Structure formats: C-alpha cells, structure tokens
Amino acid sequence: MSLPLIRTLVDRLVAGLIVLCVSVAAVPVLVLFLFVLINGLPGMLTPGFFTDPPHPQGVPGGGVLNAIIGTLEIVGIGSLLAVPVGALIGIFLSEYGRNQIGNTVRFISDVFTGLPSIAFGIFGYTVVVLTTHHFSALSASVALAVLMLPVILRATETALVLVPNSLREAGLALGAPRWRVTLEIVVPAALGGIVTGALLAMARAAGETAPLLFTAFGNDIVQTNPLQPMGALSLTIFRNALVPYPNLQQQAWAAALLLVTLVAATNILARIYVRRIQR
Amino acid sequence: MATTRTLFDQELAELKSGVVRMGSMVEQAIAESMRALVDRNNALAKEVIARDQEVNELHRQLRERAFMIMATQQPVARDLRLIVSFQHMVLELERMGDHAVGIARAALRLNDLPQLKPYIDLPRMAEITESQVHEILGAVIEADQDKARAIAERDDEVDTLYHKIWDELVKFMIQDPANVQRAAILLFLAKDLERIADRVTNIAEDVVFLHTGRIVELS
C-alpha cells in the first residue's frame, strides 16, 4: 500500500473513532433528555399543571404552580443577593486584586465551588432557620446565594480580565481616575461576560435540591411570602418521586422536564447572547 | 563591513565608477582635442567629435541610474549627498565633453588655414586645465575635500592665462583684418578651455558638498 493511501485510511479511522467517542458522550445525555421528555410531556400537557397547586395526596389532578413560583422567587432573591456582591468582588479581584489578598479570595472562592451543595443548605439552616425558628424561602435564597457567589465572582473576574488593557490605558490617559475607568469603561465592556456568568449561576441554582431540603422545606400552598416555607420544582421532584400516587409521580416527571428545559434554555440563551456581542 | 544594504552599496559603487570612467573619457577628449590643434591633426579631431557620442550616452545612463536609486532606495544623509553630487558632476563632465568637441571643431577649421602664430600660451593653459581635470578626478575617487579646495584655488592661474591670451589675440585682430577669422576662432577655443577649468571648480564644490552637505562657492 502506498504511503498517501495509508495516511488517508488512518485519517478516516481516527475521525471515525472521534465520532464514536462523541456519540458515547452525547448519547446518555440525549437519552436522559428523551426519557424526561417522554415521561414528562403527558404531565405537562395535563390541564392545571401550570395553574393549580398540588392536590392533597390521593386526590387526582393538581399542578405545580406553587413550585414554579417558589423556584422563581427563591432563585430571584438569591440572585439579588449574590449578583451584586459577586460582581463587586469580581471587579475588585480583577482591577485591584493582583496581590496576596486577591489570591486568598480566589483560593477560597475556588474551594467553595467544590463544596457539596448540601453544605450550603446547612449554612442556610444554621444562619436563618435556627435564628428565625422558621423554615423560609429566605433561608433557601441565602443558601443559594452563597452557592452562586463563587461562580458569579469568577465569571466576572474572567470577563474583566479579558477586557484588553489598552482600554484601561486609553481611559487613564484621558485623565480619568481609576475608579471611573473601571466603572464606566471596563465593566460595560465586560458586561456580556458578567451577565452570562450570572445567568449560568442562576440556572444552576434553580436546579439545586439539597440546599432547599431544610431551608425552604417545601410548601403545597401557593404563597409568595419569603419568610414562610416555600415550594420549588426541585423539591417537588424529590418528594413526589417517592410517593405511590401516579398523578403526583407524573407531576414529578413534568416538573423535571420543566426544570431541565428552563436550565437548558438559559444556557443556550446565554451562549447566543455571548456570540452576538462578540460580533 | 557587512551591512544591511549590500545591494544598495553595490549600486552606489557602480555609480561612482561610472562617474570616474566618464571623467577619464572627458580627460582624454580634452588632451586629444588640444593635440589635434597643436599637431594640426584633422583625423584626431574627428575622432574626438565622434567619441563624444559615447560620453553623452554614459551621461544619460548615469543620470538615469542615479534617479532610479533615489526613487527606489530612499537614500538619506551621506547616501543622498553622494547621489546628488554625482548627478551634478556627471552633468558638468558632459558639458566639459562638449567643450572638448568645441576645441576639436575649432582645430578642424584652423588646420585648413595657415597658423596665425606659434601656439604657446594656449597649450600652457591647456596643460594646466588638463592637470586640473586629472586632479579633480583623483579628489572624487578619494572623496578628498581638502584636495578639491586646493584644486579650485588653482583656477586663478587659468584665468590669468586666459586674459593674457585674450589681450594678445585682440592685438592681432587690431593689427590686421586678415587675422580676425583665425583670432576669433582661437578666442572661442580659449573660452572653451576656460569653461572647462570653471567646471572643474564646480566639481570641486560637489566634492565639498558630498562631505559637508553645504553648497559653498569656491575660488
């Protein structure tokens, strides 16, 4: 066999191997999604899924309105806490943190990223639930906020570091003080990356279950008071998966589908947004 | 010294050797045209006139080459001074060649007529002029501005002789109208020699410019 021919064959072989590996990696994800889709769609299409709170166990029908509102509110409040703080720390790290303090903060943040999410739940429990003697959405928001913080912080810092130094120099050379250059030039230039980081952190928080178990605790009633226990999609899935009532199990599947779709959509939108601003 | 512009240096060297070659040709033309007069040799005179074509052609080539170098190599400082002074020298040499042709033509006309008088001062003037031309070419080759200045100062000798010849020829013309034709031709011949010597001074000024970047009037 001639050398060029061997080379072509090896080329094709390796290409084939790569496709195989990609498939092996992608297939479980696709299968999972299909599974959730197939099992969740009927529940989603059931009237009342989006509009009704859950019915008592044993009573047919009902929905997950409480959980939808709960997830949105808990993640919302958590974001309100985490995003400004995380962004500010990220700004600090990027612009003023090329030193020992900065390195320490970064190190702690990286460690936090690896902590099991239930630890954040314990934190929320200890700090809020025990002091207020209440389960509450707020305690869950606090737990999720601490969970989101390192992600937002790192994403912000990365986005800011990617802003070319020439922009900072341009601003400073005009006679602008450092803080104005940071706030009026660098941060707006990095906004895309910061927003993306925040969105991804929020999407992750929305899917968390363990931190909510003994903070938000869950609530079958539709209510919006953050100082009271509140339901969430992840809690609904968790709890309903273990009960023997088919309608509730179906709602669990549907809630799973809803959650997966929400998270996937957020991720995709974030990436589209990034690509748009890069143009 | 190995430099970053070997090709350019080569072009400059070729330009210089072209200038020197042209100078030698002109030097030869002057000597031969004077000999054509003194020896009453018409064939030699005609040769000088014919060979001026080569001088003109060389002038054209060198001017073009200098211009191309300026257009393509963006010379500055000493390189630019070099090229500009060479261009000027080449022009002066071409005119000197024309003056030699003038002398040769004068010789042709005089050789058909009886000699007016023994040629004494004219050959003396020519000798000095020829030596000037030779010396200035040396100064160009060695890029020696001191030598150039010294040569320019000798121009006075040529001028003195020129005035002497003038006065003598005018006397001849007053003496006898039959002398006028020959004397007149000789006057113009002397003028040609004087102009050649002047142009040597111009070339000396070019050598000084090459060094100092300043245009000075010598003598």
Place this chain on the structure above:
Amino acid sequence: MQTKVAPSPARDADAEIKLDARQVNFWYGDFQALQDASLAVQARKITALIGPSGCGKTTFLRIFNRMHDLTPGTRATGEVLLDGHNVLSPDTDVINLRRQVGMLFQRANPFPKSIYDNVAYGPHILGWSKPQINEIVEESLKDTALWEEVKDRLHRSALNLSGGQQQRLCLARALAVKPDVILMDEPASALDPIATLRIEELMQELKKRYTIVIVTHNMQQSARVSDFTAFMLMNERRAGEVIEFGPTDDIFNRPKDSRTEDYITGRFG
C-alpha cells in the same frame, strides 16, 4: 567620533521649551531601561524619537504623562518639566497631568461605545454640560477630519469604523479635553499608507496649536513630519540613551554622530 556624554539638546534662545526632560533614569525593577536621557521639546513643534527596537523610546515617552505608574516596580529619577513643574514629583496631580498631556497609542483603542460617547468621555469626566460636550465633540471630530464621515452616525458603535478612522477617533477623543501636549506612540504603524499620510497631514495642522512628541520606527515618516528628531540607542548595559538631538533637517542631511548616520542610512550591520 562618538561622544559618551549625553548631548545637550539644540536650544535656540527664543524657543519656548514646553517639555524639558533632564537626566532621566528609569528602571523596571532592577533593570535600567533609560540612562541620563534628556530632551527639550519645543512648544508647537513636532519632535520625533527614533531608534531601533528596545532602545527605550516608548519607555521615555510614557514617562511624560506618568503612564509608567501603571506598571508596578517602575522607578524614575531626574526631572521632566512641563511648563516649569516637574511631573515626576510625588505631589503632581497625575489626573490633571494626563488631561494636559494626551496620548495616542500604537493600536487604535476606541471604547466599545458610540462614536459620540468616545469623544465625549473626557469632557464628561471633567463635568462639562451637555451643550458644551456637544460642541467639543463636533469641534474635535472636525479637527481630525472625521466630522463629515461620521456626523450622521454619531450614535453607532465606534468599533465599526476602519482602522484609520478609529485612530483619528482616538485622536479626537484626546483633543476633546484640550491638552497642551500630544504624545503619539507609533500611531500609524498599524495603518495602511494612505491612512498614515492622513494622520501625518493632521499632525501638520495640529502642531499650530499643540506640541507633539512622536515615537516612530518609520524613518521616512520622521523625516517628513517632524521639526526635531532625537536618536536613541541601547548602550552596552542595554539602557537607552539619547545619542543625538537636533533639527530634523540636520539629522537627516548631516548627522553629527556616526551611529545616527548608520541608523538612518540603514547600515545597522
């Protein structure tokens, strides 16, 4: 003949010296980048700094508006007098200095904002009113020959302009704060020849009102554009020195130092 002493800059008695650098030494940590560098920049003239890569010309330029402060570990000694006040002294108001001494960089660096917002940023920092800002934006864009090209799209992104236009925009941005001196660090090196010539043309116009110092590695540009030229070179210890300084006509016709002549004739073998 080579001289070891830093040459005294050509001073003409009636010349107004705008920026006077005296015996400036500069270190990046332990590494000395500039040695006894001096330069007397005349007001409303264009002074060029030329020299091979690494000779310290950009380092020298950036000292004039204290941009070296942005790099940690740098140290400068000597004096740089702007209108008589030493900009290197610790009690200099650096913010105001940078307004007074503007800078144009090698690669155009417009902010990712609209054209208007770019030029308006400086005045905005200074707290000018909206009508004042509108006026100065128009004036600055006219001064850089951009107004006609962009007046109908002031609120579109500056990043959509061509490279040459962006650089002119950066110049307009610098002019909007009404500086006295403009420092230019190889402003045309990333531009095509026509854009380069337009910048050079602008410089000739601008020098009527502003003092300009330009670093360039393009010698023909330096010869075309500048009134005075300083030639810099790295010495054996790799510190930059000013070898020769004088009127551009002299430097490019009859440089005094053989090293200068070797550099400008390209004979750096």
